[in-house]
Amino acid sequence: xxxxxxxxxxxxxxxxxxxxxxxRSGTVxxxxxxxxxxxxxxVFGIIGYSGAGKSTLVRLINAxxxxxxxxxxxxxxTLTGLPERGLRPARAGIGFIFQQFNLLRSRTVAGNVAYxxxxxxxxxxxxxxxxxxxxxxxxxxxxxxxxxxxxxxGQKQRVGIARALxxxxxxxxxxxxxxxxxxxTTRDVLDLLRRINLELGVTIVVIxxxxxxxxxxxxxxxxxxxxxxxxxxxxxxxxxxxxxxVTRRFVGTALHDRPSPDVVARLRRRxxxxxxxxxxxxxxxxxxxxxxxxxxxxxxxxxVVFGGIxxxxxxxxxxxxxxxxxxxxxVDAVVAELARRTEVVLHDEGPTAGTGGGAHEGVTA
Numbered sequence: 537x538x539x540x541x542x543x544x545x546x547x548x549x550x551x552x553x554x555x556x557x558x559x560r561s562g563t564v565x566x567x568x569x570x571x572x573x574x575x576x577x578x579v580f581g582i583i584g585y586s587g588a589g590k591s592t593l594v595r596l597i598n599a600x601x602x603x604x605x606x607x608x609x610x611x612x613x614t615l616t617g618l619p620e621r622g623l624r625p626a627r628a629g630i631g632f633i634f635q636q637f638n639l640l641r642s643r644t645v646a647g648n649v650a651y652x653x654x655x656x657x658x659x660x661x662x663x664x665x666x667x668x669x670x671x672x673x674x675x676x677x678x679x680x681x682x683x684x685x686x687x688x689x690g691q692k693q694r695v696g697i698a699r700a701l702x703x704x705x706x707x708x709x710x711x712x713x714x715x716x717x718x719x720x721t722t723r724d725v726l727d728l729l730r731r732i733n734l735e736l737g738v739t740i741v742v743i744x745x746x747x748x749x750x751x752x753x754x755x756x757x758x759x760x761x762x763x764x765x766x767x768x769x770x771x772x773x774x775x776x777x778x779x780x781x782v783t784r785r786f787v788g789t790a791l792h793d794r795p796s797p798d799v800v801a802r803l804r805r806r807x808x809x810x811x812x813x814x815x816x817x818x819x820x821x822x823x824x825x826x827x828x829x830x831x832x833x834x835x836x837x838x839x840v841v842f843g844g845i846x847x848x849x850x851x852x853x854x855x856x857x858x859x860x861x862x863x864x865x866x867v868d869a870v871v872a873e874l875a876r877r878t879e880v881v882l883h884d885e886g887p888t889a890g891t892g893g894g895a896h897e898g899v900t901a
Contacts, residue, residue: 545576545612546573546574546575546576546609547574547575547576547577547610547611547706547707547739548572548573548574548580548597548608548609548610548707548739548741549572549573549574549607549608549609549610550570550571550572550573550593550596550597550606550607550608550609551571551606551607551609552569552570552571552605552606552607553567553569553570553571553593553596553603553605553606553607553608554567554568554569554570554603554604554605554606554763555567555589555592555593555596555601555603555604555763556604556605565763566589566592566763567589567592567593567596567603567763568589568762568763568764569606569764570589570593570606570760570763570764570765571606571765572758572765572768574739574741575739576706576739577733577737577739578733578739578740578755578756579729579730579733579739579740579741579742579753579754579755580739580740580741580742580754580755580756580757580758581741581742581743581744581749581750581753581754581756581757581758581771582594582741582742582743582744582757582758582760583743583744583745583746583747583750583757583758583759583760583786584745584759584760584761584782585745585761585782586745588760588761588762588763589760589762589763589764590743590760591711591712591743592763593743593760594709594711594741594743596608597610597630597707597709597741598610598627598630598632598709599615599618599623599626599627599630602616603616610626610629610630610707611626611629611706611707613626628656628703628705629703629705629706629707630705630706630707630708630709631700631701631702631703631705631707631708631709631738632700632708632709632710632711633693633696633697633700633708633709633710633711633713634696634711634713635711635712635713635715635716636716637684637689637692637693637695637696637716638696639684639692639695639696639699640684641683641684641685642683643683644680644681644682644683645671645676645679645680645681645682645683645684645687645695646667646671646680646681648684648695648699649667649670649671649695649698649699649702650663650664650666650667650702651699652699652702652703653666653667653702653703656703666702667680667698667702668680670698670701670702671698673698673701674694674695674697674698674728675694676691676694676695676698679691679695688721689716689717689718689721690717690721690724690725693713693714693716693717693721693725694725694728696713697713697725697728697729697732701732701736701738705738706738706739707738707739707740707741708729708732708738708739708740708741709740709741709743710729710740710741710742710743711743712743712744712745713725713729713742713744714726714744714746714749715744715745715746722749723752726749726752726753729742729753730753740753742754746789746790747775747786747787747789747790748789748790750771750790751771751775751790751846751847751848751849754771755770755771755849756768756769756770756771757769757771757774759774759780759782759783759786761780761782766780766782766783767779767780767782767783770849771848771849772848772849772851772853774787775787775790775791775848775853776815776817776848776853790846791844791846791853791854791855792844793816793843793844793845793846793854793855793856794813794855794857794881795813795842795857795883799842800883803841803842803857803859803883804883804884806841807839807841807859808861809837809839809859809860809861809862809867810859810860810861810867810871810882810884811841811857811858811859811860811882811883811884812857812858812860812871812874812880812881812882812883813842813843813855813856813857813858813880813881813883814827814855814856814857814858814874814878814879814880815854815855815878815879815880816843816845816852816853816854816855816856817853817878817879818851818852818853827856827858827874830870830873830874831860831870834862834866834867834869834870835862835863835866836860836861836862836866836867836870837860837861837862838858838859838860838861838870839858839859839861840856840857840858841857841858841859842856842857843855843856843857855879857883
């Protein structure tokens, strides 16, 4: 997946941004020296476990909090140091989607969407037209006169999204926007966010602890730990070649493609051949390593006994675990060729990292 409307001027620019809290137990650096550029028109993911600093970072982006140090620039406006009267117009260009919806129970669906327009001083006729347009966009025109308690979780979040879009913001912040939803509803909401990005050109920043959300929706991702960005880049690259342990844990929760030690033990009992896990990483030019051709070339039988492949940015990613059966020298030759091109784990001998790069990384069956 690639950003379709990104330009050279970032929508969000963070330079050495920190946020420090003083508490009874001492100093807490919730955000610690973060520098990031978020391009216009992209969907950018910020992922981390609880306490990593991601929600604090998003409050700095929408100026609900001021940084202790560093500079925050949003849509060309430097927010750092601005007085409240200067922050109000900047906030008007930023929409926010909440985890728990934060709808006004006493107002109808239409009333919730109209609320920010009323606060902004829009005349009634213009408000009504905008609300109707937004409810049609999110697929809730027939729910306009209902109240939040009459809606499902997914419908409530759609109302929240319509409300966030009411003033036509250039930037949309979604803080754990799907974590209260079931998987099917989550996919519907993510599809709606994708439409907002593609059709309206809105830059979206997604804060989440779910790597599956990042893999489905985002163009780029930053991984946070202890207030710092420890890894950042194109989503596919971060998934395919995680550099930090925290990133590897996140990727594992999304892919479920590697056998655990107890699974390997069971596989060995059922399969006497060599047990080898091979990374599936598609190169856009070559399509990956031809495993089937290698097996045929060396006279080795290969059977997939475990694995999982998912799509990240419309490109396959995961791994397949094979039982390789043949003469030792032939199996060694297959494993050596695979390891030259991609990541290979030999479950009876430990990991072997591939040395190949670029057009040769990845595998295809």
